[in-house]
Amino acid sequence: MCYFFTNWTQDENPSLIPEYLYNYMLSLQKKVVAVTGASKGIGLAIARHFAAEGAQVALLGRKTRDLKTALRSFPRGESSSLIVRCDIRKRDELKQAIRQIKKHFGRLDIWVNNAGVGAHKPLTETTEREYDAMLDTNLRAVFYSFKELIPLFRKQKSKADSCSGHIINISSGAARIGAANLAVYAASKAALNALSESVANEVRQEGIKISVLSPASTNTNLMRNLSAQKSGRALSPSKAAVKLTVDEVAEMVVFLAKQNSNAWTSMADIRPLQTRK
Numbered sequence: 476m477c478y479f480f481t482n483w484t485q486d487e488n489p490s491l492i493p494e495y496l497y498n499y500m501l502s503l504q505k506k507v508v509a510v511t512g513a514s515k516g517i518g519l520a521i522a523r524h525f526a527a528e529g530a531q532v533a534l535l536g537r538k539t540r541d542l543k544t545a546l547r548s549f550p551r552g553e554s555s556s557l558i559v560r561c562d563i564r565k566r567d568e569l570k571q572a573i574r575q576i577k578k579h580f581g582r583l584d585i586w587v588n589n590a591g592v593g594a595h596k597p598l599t600e601t602t603e604r605e606y607d608a609m610l611d612t613n614l615r616a617v618f619y620s621f622k623e624l625i626p627l628f629r630k631q632k633s634k635a636d637s638c639s640g641h642i643i644n645i646s647s648g649a650a651r652i653g654a655a656n657l658a659v660y661a662a663s664k665a666a667l668n669a670l671s672e673s674v675a676n677e678v679r680q681e682g683i684k685i686s687v688l689s690p691a692s693t694n695t696n697l698m699r700n701l702s703a704q705k706s707g708r709a710l711s712p713s714k715a716a717v718k719l720t721v722d723e724v725a726e727m728v729v730f731l732a733k734q735n736s737n738a739w740t741s742m743a744d745i746r747p748l749q750t751r752k
């Protein structure tokens with residue numbers, strides 16, 4: 476969807492297209508966007524789609540080498556992007572990452588809490604260690620991000636824009652309907668939904684948006700690993716029961732980010748129209 480817009484710049488004459496469409500096309504240019512878990516899967520696709528829209532993008536992950544490899548696939552190369560090594564479960568690392576992004580780009584407009592982990596097994600076989608990993612990554616890290624970003628967005632508030640910052644959290648369809656053998660994962664995402672919706676209502680009047688996007692199964696390493704844990708053997712991308720593509724999810728995240736300043740989508744679901752095999 477968005478690659479069409481890549482060639483447009485603020486210098487071009489907008490007289491041939493309606494102003495609202497021109498503004499929409501340029502709305503992410505020069506915005507600073509941070510994406511956690513951007514080395515692969517949905518996070519990488521989200522980062523690439525924002526970069527294609529002309530945004531300045533910070534890619535966060537635990538492995539610098541994977542982030543560097545990821546960045547090579549970017550539409551405009553590495554010029555307007557930043558790699559930030561960060562384990563989001565550690566509050567001091569998250570704090571430092573935000574400081575680094577602010578110092579590099581001068582501001583921070585959109586933060587996507589995408590990084591997440593899951594373990595596919597019956598509850599009775601799920602270990603406390605796996606429980607902690609899922610809760611720490613899928614929920615506690617988001618709590619940390621709220622604690623750091625809300626004060627920052629408050630400081631950024633200006634009269635020129637009714638929205639001073641936007642946090643977009645990637646949840647899961649499992650949060651609402653539950654999922655056998657994914658109980659803790661589903662519970663962590665359900666808690667993420669409740670946390671986000673509650674905090675969103677605390678800060679919306681201050682011009683801070685918090686949105687949650689819940690994708691159905693999407694073709695990524697996480698989904699393939701979960702499928703492999705379920706079946707006991709690794710599945711190739713072509714053999715996996717593929718439903719959404721990472722680009723379809725990323726397009727929706729960009730759509731949420733491009734909404735009019737005063738319009739806020741609190742919760743959104745994305746599902747495939749037809750199941751692909």
Ligand SMILES: NC(=O)c1ccc[n+]([C@@H]2O[C@H](COP(=O)([O-])OP(=O)(O)OC[C@H]3O[C@@H](n4cnc5c(N)ncnc54)[C@H](OP(=O)(O)O)[C@@H]3O)[C@@H](O)[C@H]2O)c1
Binds near residue numbers: 536537612
């Ligand atoms: N795939 C699906 O079917 C599906 C469906 C619904 C929702 N989701 C959600 O979508 C999000 C992305 O999932 P995905 O399928 O793209 O997963 P993925 O392919 O496994 O990618 C996960 C990303 O998160 C990073 N990550 C994990 N733990 C981290 C930590 N502590 N600190 C920083 N980065 C960390 C990983 O990088 P490193 O391990 O290198 O750090 C990787 O870049 C998750 O929140 C997931 O729950 C996925």
